[in-house]
Amino acid sequence: MPNVRPVPTVRRRRLGEALRRYRNEAGMNLDVAAQAMGWIGPKLSRIETANGHIRPNEITPLLKVYGVEDSEVVTALEGLAKDARKQGWWQTYSGVVAPTYADYISLESDADSIRAYAPLVIPGLLQTAAYARETIAANAFTRSSQEVAALAEVRQARQAVLTRPDRPLKMWAVIHEAVLHQRFAARPATMREQLRRLLDVAEMPDVTLQLMPLASTPHPGGAGGFTLAGFPGPMPDVVTLENLSGATYVEGVDEVRVYADAFERIVAAALSMDDTLARIAEMEERSRE
Template identity: 75%
Template sequence: MPNARPAPTVRRRRLGQALRRFRGETGMTLDSAAEAVGWTAPKLSRIETANAHLRPADVATLLRVYGVDDPEVVAALEGLARDAGKRGWWQTYSGIVSPTYADYISLESDADCVREFSPLLVPGLLQAASYARETIAANAITRSPEEVIALAEVRLARQSVLARPERPLKLWAIIHEAALHQRFALRPHTMREQLRRLLDAAEMPNVTIQVMPMNATPHPGSVSGFSLVSFPGPMPDVVLLENLLGSAYVEGVDEVQVFADAFERIVAAALPMDDSLALISRMEEGSRK
């Protein structure tokens, strides 16, 4: 039986894109670069397109050919090569978690910072357990009750990145006020628990929460929500866009910059953090009456 081709993971794609970019900056062709390291052009092409595995030991060799000797860059790309096929805790949910979602959890686990604008729901990293179950049940219309429970478990497990001992993820979440007025007929205390969860999370030094008020000035977030994921070192940012059918990534440097610029404008249109938390606190108090 022939060897199966490695499934392109998001880490492998990021590695291939970085190597292709460095090769392009030298002006080298696939043939000339491959010859310089004693490979074939098809092999290098498969690496750049995330269809082949690259050993960490070969990363520095290839980068030397491209004139890249920055230790930070070399270490970052070696790390991607080393972890490209690494199994994470979410692999135990492989029958539930889609490949795209698994890729995103992998990104999140590698990330240094996530900037998210969420116009309709509280971001997953800030959701209370009851809120996660209710909202997943409402949106995962093709899922069984057992799968909904499993997906809620995954969503809550993701939140561990905010409290990891080394390099906890920095989260900057902007939530539209409309999302905080949602009501749950079968479990009316759900939003109260969620508001309390936001207030508790905001006490973490690596978490920033802002609310986009109902009367905000026009801003780029009127189009849709998005998550902008940033990594330590030289690795480029990635944007996640979600819809009912799944998720899509924006990975081009110029395209990602559009979202980074948009996020700055969204920040400016939202309430400052202190005012945002004051609003959430008033809403939480009102929900107890």
Template identity: 70%
Template sequence: MPNARPVPTVRRRRLGESLRSFRNAAGLSLDAAADAVGWKAPKLSRIENANAHIRPAEVAALLKTYGVRDREIFEALENLARDASKKGWWQTYSGLVAPAYADYISLESDADSIRVFAPLLVPGLLQTAAYARETIAGITMTRTPEEIAALAEIRLARQAVLTRPTGALKVWAIIPEAVLHQRFAVRPDTMRDQLRRLREYAELPNVTIQIMPLHATPHPGCAGGFSLVGFPNAMPEVVLLENLIGATYVEGVVEVNTFADAFDRIVAAALPVDDSTALIACLEEGNMR
């Protein structure tokens, strides 16, 4: 259907929210901004609400109207417009990947940093294949063995961002110690291999891993896990909240800053990096006995 409304992807929402912020900063109403570029207000409203396509040249026209001069901002928003509907490798798994998950994978591909507090599982970007299969099978409940294997493949394919040749993704993960004491009855070597993988990833210059010890005092992470996804060119961060039936994105600046402040406090409550690595090695050794 040629006139179907575009699906409001996270990329399109980020673009719309950014354009709205610049318009507000310029002190322009929706009508005044639309009139300045020769549009009707409803068109601009649909763009800001992620319900319409916008071409990179139109993004540039709006930014000039709003008095934006930073070339990096122009490039970042023009790229968002260009890539808003771009298909990624994960589209091969379109029958398995829910729209919210596809959105998140696209965010990872755009991001330059992710800060994650994972209270219940090792973060997906740091998992082994066996750990991914076991945990996906336990969480999804209704997936077939073939679907579980495919979802594990997706999870491992996502990890390519950690070693991409240009601009490897920077990951800062806080993992509670209790997560690393989990046991797998069917494959008891699963956690041992996962601990080894964590040590290997911790050696990468772009990966920081801290362990929240069992004796830690209460901290904001006690309210639940979250991921803070950061982007280049000073683009605003996005927060991901996950649950059994999907994912929720937090995109407002004030709300995102709340999570950023919370992450800083969680970092302060966790073990230092060297102590965390030593604890991982100790737990791995215990799993070998």
């Protein structure tokens, strides 16, 4: 099983993308910008492509070269440079957490908000422990029972972002109603408990929950699910796309905007929050019969 890379590369990619954007806006090429910093060789190119490291105290002078002195921008990028080598709690599970998954957890832990369209499975931040074990075992069918149990622990630990004392994560999830009709033969109570969990978590002030009804109008979610992570200050959002092989990331500003627009259309096609909770409560009641 591969170990997690010691540096969460998604943080370095976000930093490199931001620095490249400010350089381009300043109309400077790599050689001119590097020379202005007194750097020798392709250091700046490596930084922008996430193959090299930039120290936090190099951020301010580099941004000054680009004519960027906005304190909010400087603080945000200095913080990202500082955190680029930070080890997260998930490093404890490096034997089972793949590098792309570790990248996603670091994104989630840095984010201010998560917007998710979930057509196939309930988002991990909203799952019960039993639902997590069942779905992980089904999807990660090459994993041992011990690895499945460890991954379920990771999924539960991730949920702490919803109750962070300083800045709880704002989550907006649109779940397709078909997901709630799934049955678990080995443990029939799993979905009933999961429905109850959704009703409970929907009462949290920073959680918005909607169902996409079975009889919905056509919408962009027909192309598949996605998660859109939003960050404080000037940092660009990042989209995550998942499949059996892991996760891929959409990080370009224009590309991410397509998903943000798609999410607005998905929200418009979904049930209201009140109707969503009524539908889930009805399903939870029927599951007791």
